[in-house]
Amino acid sequence: MDGTAAPGADLTADWKVGVDIGGTFMDFCALNTVSGRIASLKVLTTPDDPGAELLTGLDLLHDRESLNPKTITRFVHGTTVGINTIIQRAGAKLALITNAGFEDVIELARLRMPEMYSLFCHRPDPLIPRDMIFGIPARLRSDGRETVAPEQGAIKSAVESAIAAGAQGIIISLLHSWRDGAQEARVRSAIEAYAPDLFVFTSSEVWPVIREYERSSTAILNGYVHPRVSGYLAALEQRLSSKSVPARAMLTKSNGGLMTAGEGRRDCVSMLLSGTASGVIGAAWLARQAGESRILTLDIGGTSADFALIVEGEVQYGTDELIGEFPLHIPSVSVRSIGIGGGSIAAVDEHGVLRVGPESAGSNPGPACYGRGGNEATVTDAMAVCGWLGHSDMAYGQLQMDVDLAKQAVGRRADQLGRSIEETAQAILDIAVSEMFVEVEKLSSRAGVDLRDFALMPFGGGGPMLGAFLARELGMRRVIAPRRPGVVSALGGLVADLRGDFIRTLYIPLSKAAQPDLKAGFDALVDEGQSWLAAQGFADVPVLMLFADMRYAGQSHEIDVELETAWLDDLTKISDAFHTTHRRIYDFDDPAGRIEIVNLRLSAIGPGPEPEISAAVVDPAPARTTRKVPVYLNGWSDVPLYDRADLGGGAEFDGPAIVAQEDTTFAIPKCATARTDQHLNIHLSFSEGSDV
Numbered sequence: 001m002d003g004t005a006a007p008g009a010d011l012t013a014d015w016k017v018g019v020d021i022g023g024t025f026m027d028f029c030a031l032n033t034v035s036g037r038i039a040s041l042k043v044l045t046t047p048d049d050p051g052a053e054l055l056t057g058l059d060l061l062h063d064r065e066s067l068n069p070k071t072i073t074r075f076v077h078g079t080t081v082g083i084n085t086i087i088q089r090a091g092a093k094l095a096l097i098t099n100a101g102f103e104d105v106i107e108l109a110r111l112r113m114p115e116m117y118s119l120f121c122h123r124p125d126p127l128i129p130r131d132m133i134f135g136i137p138a139r140l141r142s143d144g145r146e147t148v149a150p151e152q153g154a155i156k157s158a159v160e161s162a163i164a165a166g167a168q169g170i171i172i173s174l175l176h177s178w179r180d181g182a183q184e185a186r187v188r189s190a191i192e193a194y195a196p197d198l199f200v201f202t203s204s205e206v207w208p209v210i211r212e213y214e215r216s217s218t219a220i221l222n223g224y225v226h227p228r229v230s231g232y233l234a235a236l237e238q239r240l241s242s243k244s245v246p247a248r249a250m251l252t253k254s255n256g257g258l259m260t261a262g263e264g265r266r267d268c269v270s271m272l273l274s275g276t277a278s279g280v281i282g283a284a285w286l287a288r289q290a291g292e293s294r295i296l297t298l299d300i301g302g303t304s305a306d307f308a309l310i311v312e313g314e315v316q317y318g319t320d321e322l323i324g325e326f327p328l329h330i331p332s333v334s335v336r337s338i339g340i341g342g343g344s345i346a347a348v349d350e351h352g353v354l355r356v357g358p359e360s361a362g363s364n365p366g367p368a369c370y371g372r373g374g375n376e377a378t379v380t381d382a383m384a385v386c387g388w389l390g391h392s393d394m395a396y397g398q399l400q401m402d403v404d405l406a407k408q409a410v411g412r413r414a415d416q417l418g419r420s421i422e423e424t425a426q427a428i429l430d431i432a433v434s435e436m437f438v439e440v441e442k443l444s445s446r447a448g449v450d451l452r453d454f455a456l457m458p459f460g461g462g463g464p465m466l467g468a469f470l471a472r473e474l475g476m477r478r479v480i481a482p483r484r485p486g487v488v489s490a491l492g493g494l495v496a497d498l499r500g501d502f503i504r505t506l507y508i509p510l511s512k513a514a515q516p517d518l519k520a521g522f523d524a525l526v527d528e529g530q531s532w533l534a535a536q537g538f539a540d541v542p543v544l545m546l547f548a549d550m551r552y553a554g555q556s557h558e559i560d561v562e563l564e565t566a567w568l569d570d571l572t573k574i575s576d577a578f579h580t581t582h583r584r585i586y587d588f589d590d591p592a593g594r595i596e597i598v599n600l601r602l603s604a605i606g607p608g609p610e611p612e613i614s615a616a617v618v619d620p621a622p623a624r625t626t627r628k629v630p631v632y633l634n635g636w637s638d639v640p641l642y643d644r645a646d647l648g649g650g651a652e653f654d655g656p657a658i659v660a661q662e663d664t665t666f667a668i669p670k671c672a673t674a675r676t677d678q679h680l681n682i683h684l685s686f687s688e689g690s691d692v
Contacts (some may be wrong), residue, residue: 015067016074016609018493019054020252020275021045021081024302024343024363025395025461026053027663029490030061031611038613039065040487042395042461042663045363050081051235058243069243074609076493077261078252078275081232082225082268086127086323091224095162096128096171096216097155097187100135105173105212106220124325127224132165134158138187144179155190163195170195171223173203173216178505181208199226206269207330209599210505214329221326222269230265237261248537252278252492254332256315257499257605260536269330272323275489277333280308282492283457284315286482289613290681294454295480296440298470299489300462302343303360305436307443308335309454316447319560331501331601338439342380342462343367346428348416354424356431368409371402377413377424379432381406383465385425387631388667391641392660395461422632433466437473448585455480459488464666468655468684472669479672479684483644486663497543498606500532503599510550510571510578510595519568521600522546529604538606549599550578552590558598559585615678616649623651623674631656633670651676655684 018029028041041064043057061067085091098105106126115121136155139148162170170191177184181204188200203219237249249261254273264271276299283297287310295310309316318334320327339358343366346356356379361367365374369384383389384406393400407421414424444451455478458467464485471479482488504521508514526544533542546565549558561581567573575595583589624646628638633656642653644661655672658665659682668674672684 013068013071015072016494016611017061017072017247018076018078018278018487018490019057020078020278020487020489020493021050021053022275022301022303022460022489024366025486026057027487027490028057028061029484029487029494030065030067031494032067033609033611036612036614037065038484039067040396040484040490040663042398042486044395044398047362047364050232051239054236054239055243069240069245072245072247074250074494075240075245075247076250076252076258076496077236078278078489078493079232079271080275082229082272082274083323085225085228086221086272086326090228091127092168092227093166094128094132094169094171094220094223095158095165095167096133096173096220097158097191098133098135098173098216099139099175100137100154102175102212103130103133103135105216106133109213109217127220127326128171132162132167134161136187138174138183140174140176140180140183142176142179144176146183150183150187150190152190155187156194159191159194159198163198167198168227169199169201169223171201171203171216171219173212173219175212177202177204178208178210178215181205199223201226206267207503208505209329209503210507214327217326218269218329221272221323221328222267225268225272226266229268229271233261233265250493252281252496253499254321254328254330255317255499255501255603256281256333256492256496258493258496258536258608259498259500263535269328272328273321273332273335276306276308276335276337278492278496279306279459279489280310280315280333280335280492281496282488282490282494283308283459283482284310284313285492285495286488286679286681287457287480288313289679290480290677292455292457292480296444296451296454296456296476298436298456298458298463298467299460300458300466301341301460302362302366302462303339303341303358304337305340305439305462306335306337307436307440308333309443309447309449311447311449317560331603336439336443338435340379340432340435342378342465344379344432346377346379346382346410346413346431348413352417354413354417354427354431356428356435367406369401369403369406370399371405375409377406377409377428379428379462379466381409382425382428383665383667385410385421385632386429387629387636387639388465388658389665391629391658392665394665396662426632426634429466429469433469433473436466436470440470440474451476457482459485461486461664464659464664466667468667468669468672471684472686477686481659481666481682481684483680484663485666495608495611497608498533498536498538500529500536500604502528502532502602502604504601505599506597508597509553510575510597512571514597515568515571518597518600522565522568522602525600525602529602533604533606536606540606543605543607545603545605547601547603548574548578548597549601550595550597552582553594553596613679616680618649618678620650620652620675623647623653625653626660629658631658647676647680647682649676649678649680
């Protein structure tokens with residue numbers, strides 16, 4: 001279907017469309033700002049042709065909602081293409097050019113094991129093997145002076161060797177290029193002259209930060225995913241053009257902001273966590289609407305579960321997130337992930353122990369109960385066997401649940417274990433919840449928070465299925481399920497800001513003598529941030545947020561301190577903020593200690609739209625039961641089933657219960673009381689002393 005208007009299509013509409021693609025579904029969330037209507041949709045992914053499901057989704061929105069593509073004025077897309085490329089080790093074959101004598105930086109890394117107390121821990125193989133790393137004579141000193149210029153003959157020899165070994169692209173990372181990227185730029189120019197068919201990235205253009213390993217590894221991640229990401233985005237823009245969509249394609253970034261698809265073709269590393277980050281942004285927006293300030297988010301899709309904290313209404317950020325097995329050193333929404341999702345496969349190992357994940361059935365063939373050829377027992381199959389699923393169509397009518405197929409798949413595991421099908425299914429769910437419990441405990445311990453003060457917000461297709469059970473295990477007393485949990489990540493794209501992060505490594509003491517350098521660094525960052533926003537098409541007044549990576553002299557790593565621009569004229573305010581932050585993190589500070597500023601960072605933000613969502617009238621009343629269905633609760637019991645569409649504001653009911661809707665199913669355990677608010681969120685409260 002092309003972009004011509006269908007009968008009944010409203011050409012005066014103004015549609016904002018958010019799209020997020022995961023391992024199993026592509027999610028659509030569309031807002032008509034004229035009428036205030038929100039439309040949502042899920043479409044099965046097409047792994048053999050990533051992005052083709054976009055056309056299917058737009059066609060379905062055209063047919064069901066009279067959404068004419070010509071009326072789309074904002075299009076935001078989150079994708080897992082980059083992170084999947086790394087996890088699957090399906091990226092480009094790269095070569096690295098660095099200083100002679102420093103060819104082992106990637107192999108040495110920081111000489112840390114991922115799990116220092118594990119006897120079975122191992123470091124991942126680097127994305128660039130040692131025989132694809134070439135050293136050339138070149139040296140830049142830490143003060144920016146060049147003492148050895150790059151030798152053209154050495155560059156040409158390295159390029160010829162890389163081409164002979166099958167390299168598709170080259171990464172350049174030279175010592176102290178954070179101070180001055182000109183030396184790397186000259187090497188790049190030489191490579192482009194010798195081999196114009198190779199793509200080339202320098203570490204100073206990707207993320208010009210001090211420490212050669214962090215800078216090099218970030219540039220390598222960028223180059224590794226570049227061909228697949230660039231090809232995917234080119235196809236995305238072509239598909240939107242074929243539908244006559246006038247809006248520029250925007251991408252969600254790892255930092256929760258947005259950038260244009262054109263920029264994403266080069267700045268690939270900034271979108272590696274785009275899907276997970278936009279889910280947290282969407283959850284934070286929903287939490288503000290509901291008046292909640294402390295939230296643990298739980299995003300469960302087909303292959304993974306992602307967790308994040310929202311503290312005092314603010315999304316939390318970090319610079320050491322993991323992409324598969326590799327650290328990402330750019331500012332990103334702090335998210336922890338585990339390979340537990342609706343499609344996670346349950347298997348019995350050689351010791352007779354039942355395990356769940358990280359292998360997943362994905363969307364093709366998917367869980368056995370989808371009836372698409374899958375025969376492995378998955379978490380979704382276990383939910384179906386226990387009676388929580390199978391009472392309505394899934395994914396907006398695209399999937400019909402076949403419980404008998406789920407029983408056959410789980411039954412094969414039950415035979416291996418010598419247990420009943422129901423007991424095995426419940427064991428699969430218990431293991432999935434316990435695996436998530438461990439990861440959440442790590443997250444809360446690292447952040448120093450008490451989860452009893454938080455509410456859990458589950459979303460994604462699988463979040464509401466398991467979220468309430470996880471909350472009980474964690475001792476949390478409240479759960480908030482959004483009206484459309486399955487498309488929260490797509491919603492996050494609709495409400496996200498433009499956000500660019502910029503860095504200057506200063507490496508200076510916090511002193512009056514260094515104050516001019518501090519101000520000059522800030523001015524340079526402001527110019528860079530404002531230029532970036534202008535290139536994104538933002539012409540309003542930006543929001544500028546300033547941060548510093550600071551430490552006491554003698555420490556080896558820094559802490560992130562948020563600053564105010566007025567403090568640049570009052571260094572006492574900066575030192576006080578550092579001492580306070582250090583004391584909050586480590587319960588210790590040294591007011592007499594010498595302080596160093598290693599990096600100055602700026603976030604340039606162009607505020608996004610604030611959609612106006614109509615509120616429902618809250619009229620407290622018992623919810624209407626659709627019917628009762630059998631559910632396995634250590635024995636079969638009849639449990640009330642509710643249709644989410646029938647739950648108006650103020651609807652009240654008790655667990656155990658099931659709430660079925662078009663994009664997910666909300667499983668509510670016993671000892672829970674539920675009510676809906678004016679935004680039709682379901683609020684669960686667990687009674688004191690409830691069974692966990």
